[in-house]
Amino acid sequence: MFVRNAWYVAAWDHEIGREMRRRIILNEPVLLYRKGDGTAVALEDRCCHRQAPLSMGKLVGDDVVCPYHGLQYAANGQCVKVPSQDRVPPGARVCAYPVVERNHWIWIWLGDPAKADPALIEDFHWMDDPHWGFGGSYLHVEANYQLLVENLLDTTHLPFLHPTTLGTDAFARSEFEVTINSDRIEVARWLMDKPPAPFHQQMGGFPDGMNVDRWQIAHFGAPSFVKLDVGSAPAGSGAREGDRSKGVNMWNLNAITPETEKTAHYFYAQAYNFKLDQKWISDLVRAQVTKAFLEDMGMIKEQQINMDLGPSPVVALGQDKAWMQMRQIVDRRLAAEAKAD
Numbered sequence: 644m645f646v647r648n649a650w651y652v653a654a655w656d657h658e659i660g661r662e663m664r665r666r667i668i669l670n671e672p673v674l675l676y677r678k679g680d681g682t683a684v685a686l687e688d689r690c691c692h693r694q695a696p697l698s699m700g701k702l703v704g705d706d707v708v709c710p711y712h713g714l715q716y717a718a719n720g721q722c723v724k725v726p727s728q729d730r731v732p733p734g735a736r737v738c739a740y741p742v743v744e745r746n747h748w749i750w751i752w753l754g755d756p757a758k759a760d761p762a763l764i765e766d767f768h769w770m771d772d773p774h775w776g777f778g779g780s781y782l783h784v785e786a787n788y789q790l791l792v793e794n795l796l797d798t799t800h801l802p803f804l805h806p807t808t809l810g811t812d813a814f815a816r817s818e819f820e821v822t823i824n825s826d827r828i829e830v831a832r833w834l835m836d837k838p839p840a841p842f843h844q845q846m847g848g849f850p851d852g853m854n855v856d857r858w859q860i861a862h863f864g865a866p867s868f869v870k871l872d873v874g875s876a877p878a879g880s881g882a883r884e885g886d887r888s889k890g891v892n893m894w895n896l897n898a899i900t901p902e903t904e905k906t907a908h909y910f911y912a913q914a915y916n917f918k919l920d921q922k923w924i925s926d927l928v929r930a931q932v933t934k935a936f937l938e939d940m941g942m943i944k945e946q947q948i949n950m951d952l953g954p955s956p957v958v959a960l961g962q963d964k965a966w967m968q969m970r971q972i973v974d975r976r977l978a979a980e981a982k983a984d
């Protein structure tokens with residue numbers, strides 16, 4: 644069960660061109676490509692004749708030709724040609740989904756098209772802001788998308804799963820504050836006067852032995868977006884009081900799109916506002932964040948395998964508060980959609 648009336652990320656902008664790409668999203672086969680004028684298109688990747696994947700066919704201008712018996716579809720999903728007969732049967736069409744290209748991502752709406760308001764797209768403006776650079780990538784998730792959202796909202800796993808990049812011993816016991824505002828959750832953590840995490844040390848260039856004040860403020864937006872305002876500054880330099888100018892500031896940006904009940908697409912980026920003229924920073928943040936996220940992928944894949952073996956008792960901990968709220972918010976959205984149907 645997925646929230647359908649929501650914008651999800653379908654692809655990075657550079658992934659979509661004049662080659663057709665198939666991606667399953669919310670259990671729906673989707674075909675993505677660009678028209679001759681560059682506009683991105685998302686069609687149902689399932690021919691209305693015998694369900695062949697249109698993505699195995701070819702583009703003729705802006706139209707798509709099915710690889711099996713040659714039905715031709717316009718970019719609005721309407722079948723415009725049936726090679727074996729003169730008449731195009733009524734109802735011969737595939738779904739065409741609303742698409743918006745924004746902040747380097749191709750956004751798709753698989754719910755009620757009348758509700759597809761682009762103003763509802765989650766804000767990821769950092770990727771288009773000249774004051775910020777970013778390094779980003781994609782990973783395939785072999786687990787239900789909510790296990791990854793959980794992972795991002797409970798970062799007490801950092802010292803255990805990411806000891807060489809993001810974790811420090813102090814993180815597991817860090818105090819945090821959860822604030823809920825309608826469908827949004829904020830989880831604020833501050834670690835004061837502690838050694839920096841390896842990645843922050845590398846980015847901030849703090850002198851050996853210097854302690855830092857580190858912040859990590861997670862912002863959840865339904866159904867599956869997590870944005871982490873993160874950084875470190877020399878201990879006592881006033882970051883917690885609002886002056887972060889002496890530290891290293893980054894936004895870790897995560898958009899998770901369900902593929903099936905047990906797999907997902909993970910689009911992520913790390914934005915930073917320092918050394919913008921140096922390309923190696925972009926490569927390094929992408930490499931470091933990808934290294935850490937591969938560790939997360941390995942863990943949630945194994946969780947999913949265990950969960951698939953059958954139900955077992957679970958023990959809830961204080962650190963679980965934020966993601967439990969997240970599940971309630973998504974459940975409320977699902978219930979609202981079921982009621983409206």
Ligand code: FES
Nearest residue numbers: 690692693709712
């Ligand atoms: S399955 Fe597409 S034309 Fe027959």
Ligand SMILES: [Fe+2]
Nearest residue numbers: 794804935939
């Ligand atoms: Fe992690």
